[in-house]
Amino acid sequence: MVQHLYRWVDSSITDEKFPSTAIQIGADSHGHPIYVGRAYFNNTLTPVHVVPEHKIAYLPNDGKEHCVDKYQILCLNHFKWVPSEGGVVLPGAVQAGRNKDGIPLYVGRVFHEGTSIVGMINPKTLVCYFPYQGKQLVAQSYQALVSHFYEYEVE
Structure with missing residues (x-):
């Protein structure tokens, strides 16, 4: 179990000072x-895409992008991004929540049109x-x- 390697910080705490150990995945098209x-969101604890300058977080659900203003930031930097596909859950994968059916949801990253997206x-x-x-x-x-x-071999 790897939960002791990271913590979730409420966005209300980050309003004054963003955590220095927050996990940054890149930058949007505006930098x-x-x-x-x-x-x-909809009775599901799910991974979200946080852009602090916007004061909201973004998530996918029911075919649409949704915004939430209450969220938590993943902190501590004991992580790496490992290529994967097909819904494979790698050992040590960070679980961010579960959907309404109880299925665990894990943090992923996609590169799309020049942007890193959670x-x-x-x-x-x-x-x-x-x-x-x-x-x-x-x-x-x-x-x-x-x-x-x-340990993973990362290209």
């Missing part, structure tokens, strides 16, 4: 940093869902966020 988060890996549907320009999109290949304490 704003993007971070890994999680939030409750997505949710659903092992039951075998894909990584991610929000983009008002829609929920799907990636068959993606990167999974895993603990540094697991």
Whole structure:
């Protein structure tokens, strides 16, 4: 179990000072940093795409992109991104929540149109869902966020 390697910080705490150990995955097309988060939406705790400058987080659900203003930021930097596909749950994968059916949801990352985007890996549907320009999109290949304490050959 790797939960002791990271913690979730409420967005209300980050309003004054963003955590220095937050997991940044890249920047959006305007150069704003993007971070890994999680939030409750429709009775599901799910991974979200956080852009602090926007003061909201984005998530995919029911074919659309949704925004939430209450979320948590993933902190501590004991992670790496490992290529994956087909809903495979790698050892040490970071679980961000569960859907309403109790299926665990894991943190993924997709590169789409020049932007790194946080997505949710659903092992039951075998894909990584991610929000983009008002829609929920799907990636068959993606990167999974895993603990540094697991060894992978990364190209």
